[in-house]
Amino acid sequence: MTESERERRLEERLRLLEHQLDYLRAELLHLVHEREKNVYSAAWLIFRPLRRVEAALVDAVTPLLRGFFRKPAAPAAETIVGAPPATRATTKPQRLLVDVTATAQRDAGTGIQRVVKKITQALYRDEALPIPAIAVRCEGGRLLTCEAFVAALIGGPAGRDREIEIEPGDRFFMLSDSWNAFEAFQPAFARIRAGGGEIVTCIFDLIPVLHPHACHEVTPPRYEAWLRRALIESDAFLAISRTVAEELADFVEQNRLPHRPGLSIGWFHCGSDIADGAPAAPRPEIAAAATGAMVLSVGTVEPRKGHRVALRAFEALWRAGRDARLVLVGRRGWFEEAITAEIRGHAEFGRRLFWFDDVGDAELAFLYDRSAAALVPSYAEGFGLPIAEAARRGRPVICSDIPVFREVGGAGALYFRVNDPHALAERIIDVLDGRVIADPSAVSRSSWAEAAHRVAQVIATEDWSRKLP
Template identity: 65%
Template sequence: MSERQNRERDEDRERIRLLEFQLDYLRAELLHLTHERYRLIYSVSGHIYRFLRPIEASIADAANAVAGRFRRRSPETIQTTPAPSAPAAARAPLPARRLLVDVTGTIKRDAGTGIQRVVKEVTRGLYGGESFDIPAVAVRCADGRLLTANGFVAELVGGDAAPDSEIAIEAGDRFLMLSDSWNAFDALAPIFEKIRGEGGEIVTCIFDLIPELYPHACHEVTVPRYRDWLRKALLESDGFLAISRTVADELADYVAAQGLAHRPGLKIGWFHCGSDLALRADAAPNDKITAAVAGDGPVFLAVGTIEPRKGQRVALRAFEELWANKRDIRLIVVGRRGWFEEATVNEILTHAEFGRRLFWFDDVDDDALSFLYDHAAALIFPSYAEGFGLPIVEAARRGRPAICSDIPVFREVGGSGALYFRVNDAKALAQTIADFLDGRRAGDPEQVLRVAWREAARRIVEVIAREEWSRRLP
């Protein structure tokens, strides 16, 4: 068998393993929900709900009937791929002279997740007092107009905020949609037209391709929304900035492999996220967090929203094996509820070790997170899909090694400083932790990617101002 055939065979095996892992996760979720349904049916509230079921069904049937009318429209009446905005009015691009950074989505919806963290920290870096190749201004969109985001910036860097004022589009402006732009393209169409009319360009930040590459890891609403967003963004954007080289390459390869329509000459670049946390000098963790790290046993920290791809169940299985082997160690899970998380949350909350050697905190700010990093022996990061991996660099900044899945983006971020284990393999994770505890393997946080957010901000400006793109599509 040739080397290529061996490689393809190994890739097929890994794909099958991933599908089996996803199936097992969803099966556990289904069994938990089925149990909850039976419990509800045979409870008092279940008997009350039984009379409401027909009403719920009739409402759903009516909604489906209305939706069906739209689905039965002929394909000719449905525009599935929007044309680029106002091509006739566009001028040839001029050299970049100013960067307008759109933060509208984060101002409207700050859920405290990774995307919002990137937006806020990059903005903080842009307004940290350093000079860049071109001026950068945080802006927001309201009623088809661009306004300064002075209040948003003041909350991040301090100082008094002048009232927001309208911004006039100037020749050579670059417009970066740094914030999540799910629903932004239609609202921003008039602004795009003005920017291109002045020889400017539109750049979209892309955080990952997970809904395209791993749809079973996502909420059911996310996948079609992302699919529509990506195809519209490919046509409306002159360039994409990814939060890692891995995502930039994935995007370029995926567009080519799928033959997706895009703006001619589409440029793709990348930057790396920062690792420094904005902390308060007088902050102190609450009593529950303090108690969780108290004692002599090593503490391991798993940071991330509870959702299928984050691997909390993999970590739990690994720690169960270690506890069974008399390892006196603790696992602290930090992350809010995400989606398809009911079974995992229930397993954590009802676990025999919960409150003893297993803890979960679902509302941890940066100060408390920094405290937990400082008291952890290592970070556990068992995700099977990520766009970057902020906890790896945040832990390294606090001098803590990371034990993480062996996936390409983690290799990019963790380099030779992280410890890697076979993805979705709880036994491999348990063995790696045991090797770490016994001194057979050691991580080196100094070898992990270390970028400050001000450096991330500078990189963004330089890629756009200097045209330092890594890929260009025909």
């Protein structure tokens, strides 16, 4: 790496830290302001005695919670329970058992659940899979079919769940997020390995270890504990982008993390098709928002998604007399009190600024189709679904200039300097005035059917992109 390249990376790292600091400062000031309003209200005089009781309960419970969420120490490779054997399975893949446990139990409506449902649906609809696939859930160490879950995805009646008997060569694909229940799968892992099978884990991103300040405080230690365990238990990882696959390999090697010998790493691209057929009629308030020069931003409201960057860019446009609209679609996440209060209390809210937190596929397709452009201002992602979704519907995409977005957007997306509202405002003006033209056809626009087929193909043919010693 040249000296100039090191200086550039250091500068970008400092910019990211400054952005994160500004975000957290805004959150802190908002919470302080809310506390002051409570302290000086008449209601505070009524509830103040109860606060003393509450404080006593918090003091009593907090040590217990800290012990529960404490970051586990990294055990040495030779002392890890279930340490990897010297050799891997030799039985060829015969079936693909797809774990959907967490999503079947609770669908939080986030990007991970969307990937789980879409991949599972496409696997069941694909009649040319290189390996048969069965969606399963884990209960008491047993693997059971998910008849109701699958029926909801592909239609038809739902039968009774039945237990799956492990067969030689089974590949167990941990598709659903398993951060909080990995230990529950140990009996299943043991039976699969006894039959010459393997464990393949889907990895969506490494944000909790690469960007811990973008996450809720309990997430990084939980994630790191899961990752260390998954590296020992998994024969392979399948990432949702080439970027994440490379980040994982580099992270393991740089930190010398214990892992199974010959750990394989591969990748696939998420699908981009949202809803079949023409969009259904939306609610009146959504139809009213989707007029004029409307820019659409889709994503959970959380620190890394860039909502404040987007808002600052549009404030500059409005000050300059531009009659552009910003429509936000996404549920509330974490560390979002300040930005959500700012959005809902903004002078333009309901006029040229809109936020919908309960949009389904049909209404989302409607919004994409009527947008002048889609905006994806995140500073960290595992893939960037809105880039692919917007491009598939023929809409130009403006996104942060980060590696994974370059992978997905390719030459077809338009980029701006990450976390720079001024650069974003200029790029939006370029698009609205027609000075630059995006090429949605050059963006990665795999269908979910293609994504699911690649998942099965990589696992069935062992088409891994990288192997670790």
